[in-house]
Amino acid sequence: MSITDSLNPVSVLSKANVYFDGRCVSHNVTFADGIRKSVGVILPSTLVFNTGAPEIMETVAGACSVKLAGSSEWKTYGPGERFEVPGQTSFEIKVEGEPYHYICHFG
């Protein structure tokens, strides 16, 4: 599957978002038309994220397993693969071994 290697042209915020004591670090980017995305890394861990807006998570490198709220099924995503998370919910994400690199596209 294709991977979005870079985001261009964008404005990138200098200050990062640091979640869970640094197990997730991301930087926000904004395109000229106002569309916002973030690029980030999750270190090996199992974390629960709450969504505001719907999100599409694109795997840039590494892999993760994901379980959406209300589901009992873990699904695994590798480079180029995406998963969608509805707004106003949560998901559990498990990263093992290598860091998980992602782009978060807001829906």
Next chain:
Amino acid sequence: MSITDSLNPVSVLSKANVYFDGRCVSHNVTFADGIRKSVGVILPSTLVFNTGAPEIMETVAGACSVKLAGSSEWKTYGPGERFEVPGQTSFEIKVEGEPYHYICHFG
């Protein structure tokens, strides 16, 4: 001192640089004229970095103490403050308490 809140317009690489088991995470950005910088975070730790090109480190948020190779003096830098590191050398950087957010300008 003034802080560079955002870098614009740039191309940002989707895949991060992950150093020291994630205690430092950065993303590379490139301007249209080819100038490269990176935006990153160092979590509380004491790390030694080797430089290739000369670097100017700009503090975006948080603070760090730095000791250049060959020096016995630690200097502390807060938001908006910068320190320069020559090429082909190393520096020790200590971050305590809160994450240190920076822009690395290559000299």
